[in-house]
Amino acid sequence: MENAEELFRVAVIGSGNWGSVAAKLIASNTVKQSMFHDEVRMWVFEETLPNGRKLSETINQENENVKYLPGIKLGSNVVADPDLLNSVKEVNMLVFVTPHQFVEGICKRLVGNIRPDAEAISLIKGMEVKTEGPCMISKLISEMLSVNCCVLMGANIANEIAVEKFSEATIGYRQDKEAAQRWARLFSTPYFLVSAVPDVEGVELCGTLKNVVAIAAGLVDGLDMGNNTKAAIMRIGLREMKAFSKLLFSSVKDSTFFESCGVADLITTCLGGRNRRVAEAFARSGGKRSFDELETELLQGQKLQGVSTAKEVYEVLRNRGWQSLFPLFTTVHEISIGLLPPTAIVEYSEHARNLNLLQGAVQLH
Ligand SMILES: NC(=O)C1=CN([C@@H]2O[C@H](COP(=O)(O)OP(=O)(O)OC[C@H]3O[C@@H](n4cnc5c(N)ncnc54)[C@H](O)[C@@H]3O)[C@@H](O)[C@H]2O)C=CC1
Numbered sequence: 001m002e003n004a005e006e007l008f009r010v011a012v013i014g015s016g017n018w019g020s021v022a023a024k025l026i027a028s029n030t031v032k033q034s035m036f037h038d039e040v041r042m043w044v045f046e047e048t049l050p051n052g053r054k055l056s057e058t059i060n061q062e063n064e065n066v067k068y069l070p071g072i073k074l075g076s077n078v079v080a081d082p083d084l085l086n087s088v089k090e091v092n093m094l095v096f097v098t099p100h101q102f103v104e105g106i107c108k109r110l111v112g113n114i115r116p117d118a119e120a121i122s123l124i125k126g127m128e129v130k131t132e133g134p135c136m137i138s139k140l141i142s143e144m145l146s147v148n149c150c151v152l153m154g155a156n157i158a159n160e161i162a163v164e165k166f167s168e169a170t171i172g173y174r175q176d177k178e179a180a181q182r183w184a185r186l187f188s189t190p191y192f193l194v195s196a197v198p199d200v201e202g203v204e205l206c207g208t209l210k211n212v213v214a215i216a217a218g219l220v221d222g223l224d225m226g227n228n229t230k231a232a233i234m235r236i237g238l239r240e241m242k243a244f245s246k247l248l249f250s251s252v253k254d255s256t257f258f259e260s261c262g263v264a265d266l267i268t269t270c271l272g273g274r275n276r277r278v279a280e281a282f283a284r285s286g287g288k289r290s291f292d293e294l295e296t297e298l299l300q301g302q303k304l305q306g307v308s309t310a311k312e313v314y315e316v317l318r319n320r321g322w323q324s325l326f327p328l329f330t331t332v333h334e335i336s337i338g339l340l341p342p343t344a345i346v347e348y349s350e351h352a353r354n355l356n357l358l359q360g361a362v363q364l365h
């Protein structure tokens with residue numbers, strides 16, 4: 001901070017389902033804690049609603065995101081702003097929470113337009129694949145904007161937190177424990193318990209990869225395979241999440257998988273998430289309807305992350321010759337592009353053979 005007396009000022013970049021809940025959580029804290037400026041700006045990707053009104057105007061008039069989080073008041077100190085650069089003016093705490101495919105474009109517009117002492121946190125579950133290899137979203141933000149970027153992930157179905165049902169979340173940080181503690185103060189409420197671990201890649205990869213497993217869980221639901229099969233898919237998926245994370249970053253800690261961002265997020269997403277829901281509909285259509293079409297029909301503007309993440313993971317696996325080590329991740333992608341039928345998710349003989357390979361290749365225990 002340039003001036004020790006100065007209050008921290010927050011902007012939420014994104015106003016979808018989770019973005020709106022994040023703004024509500026934060027706004028409930030900034031009014032109570034003297035270190036923060038009360039006002040929370042929320043950047044809105046502007047759209048016109050069916051009634052002809054602008055989304056940002058409606059949010060400000062009704063204090064509610066009528067499209068992405070209907071029925072929930074955000075707090076009168078949340079100010080929606082469709083102007084990205086204006087929304088970050090004077091802000092030194094930037095909260096990124098958009099679908100992952102839009103982050104790079106947003107950061108390009110922010111370059112040179114944020115405070116030099118700004119800090120960031122990413123709530124975004126996803127990754128990018130560059131020619132030089134995979135790039136986590138927090139790294140993209142950090143490198144493009146020259147800011148320190150923590151992550152916050154967890155078992156956090158937004159609609160449940162919106163109605164203040166108890167849940168937990170995990171902050172991943174690199175070195176700056178003080179920044180992580182400040183983020184924890186900004187997000188924590190009695191119904192939203194936040195802890196911090198020094199494993200940014202581990203936390204972010206958990207949040208990212210569980211979306212691929214959730215697609216597999218949804219396929220199993222759509223095939224009416226039952227709970228044992230779904231539990232098996234979750235177990236195999238967790239194992240691949242851990243192996244993939246550790247192959248990419250040897251620093252990733254086993255203990256991270258037992259935090260909210262790990263096994264807890266995997267469970268909640270496989271039981272009640274959007275990726276699961278759309279994958280179930282895909283399997284029920286016998287793979288005849290596309291994920292894109294089902295996303296539009298079922299989510300009404302909200303975005304799936306699992307299908308594109310499966311593609312990104314597949315690219316990494318193909319580039320490194322690791323496909324046979326990750327049968328579940330590979331199969332999810334091949335099903336999602338129509339190369340395999342949905343039933344391929346439960347063709348176990350191949351999985352079992354490959355899982356033995358995986359055990360040999362990676363130190364899992
Ligand atoms: N919804 C949830 O329960 C949770 C979501 N997340 C993660 O948070 C991130 C954001 O998700 P949500 O807030 O749920 O968003 P969402 O799925 O509701 O996405 C829609 C948002 O994308 C915006 N958008 C559409 N086109 C755009 C464009 N071209 N450029 C920029 N923005 C555009 C829309 O205006 C809207 O705000 C994702 O990575 C998701 O995985 C994490 C935890 C929980």
Ligand SMILES: O=C(CO)COP(=O)(O)O
Nearest residue numbers: 154155156157273274275
């Ligand atoms: O990340 C989530 C819960 O933590 C939400 O998952 P979905 O995007 O599948 O709804």
